[in-house]
Amino acid sequence: MGDTGPVLKPCGRLLALCDCNNFFVSCERLFRPDLEGRPVVVLSSNDGVVIARSNEVKALGVKMGEPYFKVRAFLERQGTMVFSSNFQLYEEVSARVMAALRRVTPSMEVYSVDEAFLELPPSAELSPLEWGKDVRSMLFRETGIPVSVGIAPAKTAAKLAADRAKKHPETGGAFALLPGETWDDFLLDIPVEDVWGIGRRWSDFLRRRGISTAIRLRDARDDWVEKHLGVRGLRTKWELAGIRCFPVEEQEKPQKSIQSSRSFSSPVRSREGLAEAVTEFVLVAGRRLRTQQSLAGSLSVNISTSRFRMPFYGRRAEVVLDPPTDSDIHLIRAAVESLSSIYLDGHDYEKAEVGLGCLSSARRPQLLLFPQREDRGSALSRAADRLNREAGRSLLLPAVLLGEKAWRPRKDRHSGFRLEDLEKLPVISGEGI
Template sequence: MTRLYALIDCNNFYASCERVFRPDLEGRPVAVLSNNDGCIVARSSEVKTIGIPMGVPYFKVRDLLTRYDVQVFSSNYELYGDMSARVMAVLGQFSPDVEIYSIDEAFLGLDGFDGWDLYAHARALRATVKRWTGIPVSVGIAPTKSLAKLAAERAKKNPALGGVAVLGDERTREAALAATPVGDVWGIGRQWSKRLKALGVLSALDFTRQSQHWVRKHMGVTGARTQVELLGTPCFALESQPPDRKSCVASRSFSRPVMDFDDVKDAIATFAARAGERLRQGGLVAGQVTAFALTDRFNTRQPQCQASATVALASPSNLTADLTAAAVRALRQAYKPGFGYKKAGVMMLDLAPAGAAQQSLFAPPAVRQDKAERLQNALDRLNGGHRGGRDLVRLGATGFGSGWHLRREHRSPRYTTAWAELRTVRA
């Protein structure tokens, strides 16, 4: 039985999400901005054709965007996260083995698909995802994950392939490797790309022809595994169950420097609440909480500060009240007045499964703990309902001002997660 992997890649994902509910944008240039409308982080193919690079600051290309009538959107993470979940649910219809690699990519295991028409299966997958979610995807199929990722890139960039590329034989594989710059290989970073090019290794095929001893000696085990994968032997297993998390971070940059302690405290409390949501979703508890606040390191004309502190919880917890109290306590220890902070966040450490965490002798009595957990469950149900949405009910520690909140002047409605922002269709 031949082992096969498929890499499903959502095309221009953020821009595609915006188009799902705005069909008038089909064929028109669309760009999506980063936090605080800072840089361009997603581009439709039309924007790429114009020549606007990824990551360029918005203010530098504002006039160019206007000249070409580019539709600009602020990042709508609520919409993108929900659309991603819908796409991943559809992929589960085409294979029992799914590894969610990122918000817009997933690997599928195709063991046991010998004798199947892989092109037909991939085309059916693309059509179903498009029909059920509105998101276009590319599919790459190959004997290893590295080759599947390379195949998906070919499927995306070559319209003649119809969105599907299968590297099923050595001739096809070598042609794909020869056409792929070594810097585009999954697992070869920017620094190694420069060093390899200096040695005359320009393509992925060139890389596979290097001495295995040299690759292992200079690039370590990861480089050696990447080379073996490109030669068609799988080294990276499918991770249908994500590995246990060691930490959980919630942070955000501010739209402007924040100097007031209360504003930073409100932000830290909000981030602690977000981290608590993630811990509860993953069935985890934290033993320690770190709070940090940073100034803008790119603004060398302003005084710099990196403030952080860690506090231990009396007993491992994932309750918002416990995490928020610890995060604020850590911030009070770390905070230094007189600085304009540009970013803040919290990190949850010493994570463990909720039912297996070592309890402290000073943990609250069982009755009190049970009441706290029931209160948290009630809050989660209220905030999880689509009628109210997130933050319908929240702790007062998160504040009510907007001194630190994101600037998202071009955000589209949260079509799928907020009742008040559902798309209205008139007959």
């Protein structure tokens, strides 16, 4: 590895992780303030498993990913409010949160729908913890979403600091690990599996070798960590010492492949029904493809019956798209043709998936020796994206997707809320003010 000592100095600049608390639950509570303090859960597609829990539900011992049918009776006895997932609302609220955060930082990375890394502005360096609390107050005032703020010189440490802020109310929702201070007592309390980037992937291996806490990982030998955990593991170790190895990435990296899949709410028995579902999945994948300005060079379709019912049937077909495309028209045609090659009568299909691969940049398309005529399908797809986005719903759709479809996910407990639904906002009486 060579002598890296002079380079590996703790970073003096600070960054923050802003993490929305129980994000999906907090979004539902925007329109239902009466649910504050009550147990609330949000379910996955088809109302299958628990994907978000309020603090009250966490205190009851309900785990993330718990199948709903197993805990339904228990939650009902506890007076729990249960919501089907409303991803359109969550994306709208996330966009508002991120827009507010961009105003307070010179550089920001949107890490997920409910998390963002921010570089602290120079004005915050003298009192970073107060800056974090001010940001938290501003976000709650402007969006209604509670957040936890973790501040540190490096991303891995900031993640741990944000987790401490979330789980310990005495912090006031913000916690800082500052350069020049000792972090030993803090890292001593962190199980190694809770370190960002470690998780289950490496924690069992590390624990078997006596590395059970974050501080033991930080103090392990560099050469040993690199040998067993690779370069990324070594960088994680350095970040626990305040050495920034993972930069704030303002530009989101394009995905190398895109998948859209779903289990059906009821089995699909016809080729036409499967073609409808595959068409909808293509639209979702195509929109993601155009959002990151990519072209797909291949498309795959998977269909399968339930693995718990015999005989099991599952098949996959893949086609090359030449030239690569982002046109929904071409993608749908390829997907339906692929489906026809693997569909078999007499089965109850319970899941389908569409995958887009061999992605390339739409800004630098491959030059062809014999150029084809301009692809109007791509322009039409981008226009449909824009109109649907402005309308806030799927205004333009293929005709086969109009009307109710039995295979679409169950949303028996869907709130139906949208940020534009002003008439559904709670009304506060002015009496007594």
